[in-house]
Amino acid sequence: MLQTEGLAVQRGDRTLIANLAIELAPGSVTWLRGRNGRGKTSLLRLLAGLSTPAAGAIRIAGRSPHEGGAAWRRHLVYIGHQNALKDDLSVTEALRFLAQLHGLPSAEAPLHLALQRMGIADRRYAPVRTLSQGQRRRVALARLALHRDSPLWLLDEPFDALDVEGIAALNSVISEHAARGGCVLLTSHQALSLTSPVPAVLDLDAAVPRRRPA
Template sequence: MATATTTDHAPVHLHAQDLACRRGGRLLFAHLHMAVAPGQAVWVRGPNGQGKTSLLRLLAGLSQAAEGRIERPAPLAYIGHQHGLKDDLNAQEALSFLLRLHDLPFDDQRCMAALTQMGVGKQRLSPVRSLSQGQKRRVALARLCLSADRPLWILDEPFDALDDQGISTLNSLIQAHRQAGGSLILTSHQALSLPDVIELDLSLVGRS
């Protein structure tokens, strides 16, 4: 695996320059530079508390950096570590709600196809509260099946709670996205089987 996260003179989906992040007065990282080009996958790594989730939220525009600048030329899709599903809805309703919330096109047929692609089509009418953690994760990730117009995907622990079949399905979805020119930034405590992944180890990023 490569260890750099920059590209020279190439179109990018995201460019971050001299980023610094503080949480509760503590400096998590500083002087972070990265550029993500079409087709690339960046794996953000580091010990617990190093700022992996904080970095992803900065890159997605959900929080403010202490220093630095982020340019996002490409539309993005962000899925956090929490599945974000409403327990009182069934799986299809919960997915429809997420699609509406993130301004993505949807209808019952598309939702059903996305849930089926992620292996939870049979559970589409089941209440979210009755689903296993892995099934809930699949429902949340089904949003990616309908995010072809979002070239950059930012995913926080997307493989969490997935079984082998779920991991294989997500890997295939990610690879199809990259082959179509999409890019990816993700965290994962599990070893990745994706090819040509660029590693960004936050424990090696400056803190001064």
């Protein structure tokens, strides 16, 4: 599903990640770990096509970004730290905006079902500004329930601010995605409770960052 060869990520004159080779299979969940500043977010953004690697190649479903074009982007979904919700909209309106932005189903029924999956449907008419941080995170993550046709999910701290019920809801969504043959690469500062499938671990601290030669 996802392959990299000789991948390098730089920030200024520092190489955060060098010569990284990844092979993630369909149906897998991988926990991307590393200390703060190690380059986890930078790597996810790079894999999502939002930045350019200093070196190396990325292939999703066997194709590079240049080979795949727009179809390549439809193979993946990236959800970062920011929830990207507009305070002046209701929960349903905010999710509809995100759905339309990413070319996803935006009718009332699929939006309602997506919010149900994340346990936030009871607040579907509430203004976003009235939500707690955990509730906002649930709304942002509800987009995953609309991304059934995007096999690769790249999730940056998806469990951040979630309570026990929110974590259980997200675990269920991730497990079902993997059972369909999807692939998930995620970061988390907290221990994962997902058991189906048991996540593999990709530890960036196993490699030592190097400075670019002067």
